Amino acid sequence: MRRRLIGLLVVLVIAWGGIGLLLARGITPKLGLDLQGGTSVVLTAPADTDPEVLEQAVEIMRARIEEVGGVQEPEIAISGASTVLVQLPGVEDEERALNAIGQTGQLSFRPVLDAIFGEQGPLVTTTTTSTSTTVTTAAGDTTSSTSAGSTSTIASTTTLSTEPGATTSTTTTLPANVDPLTGLTIVDDPAASSYLPSTGNFLGQPVPEVLYVGPAELLGADVADAIPGFDPSRAQWVINLDLTSEGAEKFATLTGEAAGFPSDSPQRRIAIVLDGEVVAAPSVADDVGLEGITGGQAQITFGGGATDEQEARDTAALLRYGSLPVAFERSQVQKVSATLGEDSLRSGLLAGYLGLALVALLLIGYYRAMGLVAVAGLTVFGALLVGIFGLMGRYQGLTLTLAGVTGVIVSIGITADSYIVYFERIKEEIRSGRSVRSAVDEGFRHAFRTILTADTVSLLGAGLLWFLSVGPVKGFALSLGIATLIDIFVARVYTRRAAWLLARTPLADRGWLSIKETAQ
Amino acid sequence: MQISAGLIAVSLIALVVRDLNLGIEFEGGLAVTGPNPAGASVEDLRSAAEAAGAGEVVVQMIDDGNSFRVQTPALDEEPEDAFLDGVAAVTGTPRVELSVDAVGPSFGALILRRSLLALAVFLAAVTLFMTWRMEWKMAVAGLAALFHDLIITTGVYAVTGFEVTPATIVAILTILGYSLYDTVVVFDKVGEMVSDYGDRMTYSDLVNRSMNIVLARSLNTSLTSLIPVGSILFVGALILGASTLKDFALALFVGIAVSTYSSIFVAAPLLAAWKETESEWSGRRRKLSSKGASTVADVAPEKASAATASKPHRRPPVDSTDRPPRRPGAGATPRPPKKRKR
Numbered sequence: 111m112r113r114r115l116i117g118l119l120v121v122l123v124i125a126w127g128g129i130g131l132l133l134a135r136g137i138t139p140k141l142g143l144d145l146q147g148g149t150s151v152v153l154t155a156p157a158d159t160d161p162e163v164l165e166q167a168v169e170i171m172r173a174r175i176e177e178v179g180g181v182q183e184p185e186i187a188i189s190g191a192s193t194v195l196v197q198l199p200g201v202e203d204e205e206r207a208l209n210a211i212g213q214t215g216q217l218s219f220r221p222v223l224d225a226i227f228g229e230q231g232p233l234v235t236t237t238t239t240s241t242s243t244t245v246t247t248a249a250g251d252t253t254s255s256t257s258a259g260s261t262s263t264i265a266s267t268t269t270l271s272t273e274p275g276a277t278t279s280t281t282t283t284l285p286a287n288v289d290p291l292t293g294l295t296i297v298d299d300p301a302a303s304s305y306l307p308s309t310g311n312f313l314g315q316p317v318p319e320v321l322y323v324g325p326a327e328l329l330g331a332d333v334a335d336a337i338p339g340f341d342p343s344r345a346q347w348v349i350n351l352d353l354t355s356e357g358a359e360k361f362a363t364l365t366g367e368a369a370g371f372p373s374d375s376p377q378r379r380i381a382i383v384l385d386g387e388v389v390a391a392p393s394v395a396d397d398v399g400l401e402g403i404t405g406g407q408a409q410i411t412f413g414g415g416a417t418d419e420q421e422a423r424d425t426a427a428l429l430r431y432g433s434l435p436v437a438f439e440r441s442q443v444q445k446v447s448a449t450l451g452e453d454s455l456r457s458g459l460l461a462g463y464l465g466l467a468l469v470a471l472l473l474i475g476y477y478r479a480m481g482l483v484a485v486a487g488l489t490v491f492g493a494l495l496v497g498i499f500g501l502m503g504r505y506q507g508l509t510l511t512l513a514g515v516t517g518v519i520v521s522i523g524i525t526a527d528s529y530i531v532y533f534e535r536i537k538e539e540i541r542s543g544r545s546v547r548s549a550v551d552e553g554f555r556h557a558f559r560t561i562l563t564a565d566t567v568s569l570l571g572a573g574l575l576w577f578l579s580v581g582p583v584k585g586f587a588l589s590l591g592i593a594t595l596i597d598i599f600v601a602r603v604y605t606r607r608a609a610w611l612l613a614r615t616p617l618a619d620r621g622w623l624s625i626k627e628t629a630q
Numbered sequence: 631m632q633i634s635a636g637l638i639a640v641s642l643i644a645l646v647v648r649d650l651n652l653g654i655e656f657e658g659g660l661a662v663t664g665p666n667p668a669g670a671s672v673e674d675l676r677s678a679a680e681a682a683g684a685g686e687v688v689v690q691m692i693d694d695g696n697s698f699r700v701q702t703p704a705l706d707e708e709p710e711d712a713f714l715d716g717v718a719a720v721t722g723t724p725r726v727e728l729s730v731d732a733v734g735p736s737f738g739a740l741i742l743r744r745s746l747l748a749l750a751v752f753l754a755a756v757t758l759f760m761t762w763r764m765e766w767k768m769a770v771a772g773l774a775a776l777f778h779d780l781i782i783t784t785g786v787y788a789v790t791g792f793e794v795t796p797a798t799i800v801a802i803l804t805i806l807g808y809s810l811y812d813t814v815v816v817f818d819k820v821g822e823m824v825s826d827y828g829d830r831m832t833y834s835d836l837v838n839r840s841m842n843i844v845l846a847r848s849l850n851t852s853l854t855s856l857i858p859v860g861s862i863l864f865v866g867a868l869i870l871g872a873s874t875l876k877d878f879a880l881a882l883f884v885g886i887a888v889s890t891y892s893s894i895f896v897a898a899p900l901l902a903a904w905k906e907t908e909s910e911w912s913g914r915r916r917k918l919s920s921k922g923a924s925t926v927a928d929v930a931p932e933k934a935s936a937a938t939a940s941k942p943h944r945r946p947p948v949d950s951t952d953r954p955p956r957r958p959g960a961g962a963t964p965r966p967p968k969k970r971k972r
Binding site for chain 2: 460527
């Protein structure tokens with residue numbers, strides 16, 4: 111008796127106390143775009159973009175945001191001739207979500223032709239060291255271990271053809287897409303050689319460097335799949351790339367060519383470039399021969415920290431669904447209101463409360479003392495549900511939209527049903543001649559079996575919808591699934607104990623409210 | 631059954647004759663944006679749009695109400711004109727300063743495709759689960775009831791011309807789960823009755839008796855589910871005028887009501903009629919009637935035990951701990967014996 115009583119009290123304290131604590135700390139369920147509004151961004155494609163290309167881009171964006179997770183039910187729609195309107199609910203990491211949507215995601219593997227330490231490309235060094243016209247070797251011979259001193263050497267190489275000190279002439283020797291101030295490539299064209307900023311390694315320390323890379327030999331289209339993961343042997347986050355058969359050949363050629371250079375040569379390195387940014391530029395391992403790395407597997411490594419994990423995951427999402435067919439320009443972020451007006455929301459809530467109150471009245475009126483157990487149980491259910499949604503909103507970016515609320519309303523029906531199935535069973539058992547106490551115990555075993563069967567169907571549906579669908583349907587599946595699990599949990603830990611206790615109070619068989627009277 | 635057949639016929643005809651009124655989320659439409667010097671609210675803009683005959687609109691205020699965005703379904707020239715005038719009047723922005731754009735669907739083909747895939751896999755999984763947990767004929771009868779519910783619910787949308795939004799899709803998926811849930815509870819009882827009384831009642835009687843027992847539960851359950859939904863539908867949407875809510879509340883309301891009905895009046899009779907054609911059960915029916923046992927639902931326990939004299943006298947429902955021996959050798963049963971752990 112005491113054990114069950116304590117068990118029941120523990121459940122009530124956890125549910126009611128827990129929700130009180132969460133509410134006091136301001137952790138409440140986050141509402142979705144339709145209920146609370148969010149942010150809105152306009153992505154603009156080049157004016158003459160084909161509508162079909164735009165549609166393709168939108169599909170990729172939807173798939174990516176789904177992959178990145180943490181953002182429930184964004185709205186992405188083509189608006190106007192060449193713009194895409196993206197609306198996000200109040201997400202924690204807005205920048206991350208927007209990147210996942212709007213970043214082009216053009217991946218390329220490019221041979222490194224040279225590595226220059228420092229933050230600036232060849233041109234700027236020319237302006238400072240233009241008087242020293244040292245004629246030296248070609249850029250390719252400089253090793254990656256050369257320090258700042260050799261930068262001027264390369265710089266001079268570029269000015270070789272012109273008169274000393276003439277900075278104007280240098281601009282003519284470089285491609286048009288190179289910024290004359292930094293000497294870096296502005297618009298990265300995978301088909302042309304480029305100067306790209308990167309981070310190199312000097313005596314184990316990360317130092318800025320500029321990589322001079324050749325045209326891309328492997329593109330995002332050659333990647334069949336990209337799976338983020340943790341490499342325990344190196345304690346690093348990685349993306350494992352599955353290459354297509356064509357990609358595998360290209361990769362073998364690329365690495366084979368690089369393997370022909372000595373192990374300290376920058377030309378043994380391969381730059382992995384995403385949207386003109388060097389993600390990594392590893393050297394081909396010493397044991398790789400001229401046949402290159404075969405097998406169609408490539409790996410991009412990140413660091414071992416938490417931000418690296420997120421970067422690995424986000425980048426994998428970008429790579430998996432391919433690059434956007436056009437580059438978009440992002441407008442300023444705007445705040446937008448809920449699409450459901452405040453009046454609608456208020457009247458919906460009012461109606462919802464009214465409905466709940468009626469359900470409670472019905473349960474108590476029909477099942478009397480047992481109805482009280484059910485109503486208290488519904489508050490336990492509600493407290494757990496709100497608490498879990500609150501926590502998931504805080505830590506998982508879960509938002510409740512109208513669809514999610516629908517799932518919750520349905521789950522109220524399902525959980526009320528669990529009580530009804532149980533109470534009807536108790537009545538049946540009493541009518542067949544059992545005592546109240548044994549009817550309550552025996553009834554639970556039968557009813558729980560029915561509840562489990564029916565809840566399994568709900569869970570099955572919720573689980574499948576969650577894994578297979580996207581958008582609002584997913585939000586619905588999540589709330590239905592969580593609510594169904596809570597229902598099973600509450601039936602097991604609360605209802606059984608509460609009914610057991612009720613059967614041992616005077617409310618079991620004396621008076622109009624009693625279980626026995628209800629069964630007649 | 632006749633009622634169901636009639637409703638299904640009406641629904642199917644309506645679905646063929648009248649297209650579903652798909653919302654902006656599926657079909658795209660117009661988006662009007664502009665500043666909002668007059669400080670119009672979401673409701674102001676919505677009623678202005680509705681007054682112009684623009685139908686369902688999605689209204690958003692941008693940057694704390696400094697500007698606005700209204701989406702409507704594609705309009706003819708005249709209503710579009712009226713709509714723009716209305717918006718201009720409410721927001722205090724001259725018509726020429728409003729920017730009007732075409733918008734594509736936000737509930738794109740991808741979402742629809744994935745949802746349909748999920749649906750197909752779900753139905754397959756449920757069929758397997760019910761076959762494993764009960765039997766395959768129950769699974770099929772359950773699915774029949776499910777399609778009955780889905781057709782009638784979508785039929786309601788075709789007949790009333792209510793707009794189908796993503797929320798409606800979700801509501802219809804809900805009904806799917808709900809309908810199955812209801813049927814599972816009913817069939818669970820039937821299965822229990824079969825293992826307890828299968829040797830002295832015809833299948834129809836068993837089903838009938840199960841229905842009588844679960845009726846109170848079914849009615850109470852649908853009431854507890856219908857009340858919150860109905861309250862949103864009637865109080866929220868119709869009286870207080872929250873039109874967005876009515877789209878999904880209607881689907882839920884109709885669907886829940888229909889699925890309770892169908893679990894009792896469609897799934898169960900279907901199952902009974904089907905099982906009666908099995909040699910085991912038709913044989914039992916013949917045997918019971920030849921021995922003069924009543925085949926009506928309220929067969930008295932005395933009579934039942936008279937028909938099978940060796941069984942102890944019991945009152946239903948029984949506790950299985952001292953269950954009578956299993957029904958005697960029904961050789962040609964396609965149904966595996968239920969092994970119930972209690």
